[in-house]
Amino acid sequence: MATFTQDDLVRIMSQVAGESAEITSVADIADVSFGHLGYDSLALLETAARIEKEFSVILADDTFLAADTPRRLVELVTAAQGAAA
Template identity: 55%
Template sequence: MSSKTFTLDDLKRILREGAGADEGVDLDGDILDTHFETLGYESLALLETGSRIEREYSITLDDDVLSDADTPRALIEAVNAHLSAVAAA
């Protein structure tokens, strides 16, 4: 049973690796409740981010997770819910 947790630092790393960072966006600032579109990440970048999360954490995210999670906080919470469900199984 894994106790691995998905953190904001994990998300920022994956966003930068997969889609880079827009020059005008400071991912090191307070971004938890900032919409991904405001951060410069459109749906294609989020699909890549979701794929990277799935591979790295050995989980499968529902199709709705990435479309419903419009902020880093929402995505982190969704990923951690999946990790908890896998750990409990």
């Protein structure tokens, strides 16, 4: 199983948001809240679905929505990957 990285998250977030994404680079968004990036709960849930499908990891919706920044979300996903291994 491939380890989930911030680059993976940026790619998936860009796919979900399309052209309207405010994502310029991983370093720029790692500690910016999803709200400030323009991601609402529906966009985050779509991001979760894509992460689950691509990386075979499942997080409860409330756990996923509790991640307030991309860095925190990557930490939660990689922790879940480690627990599943």
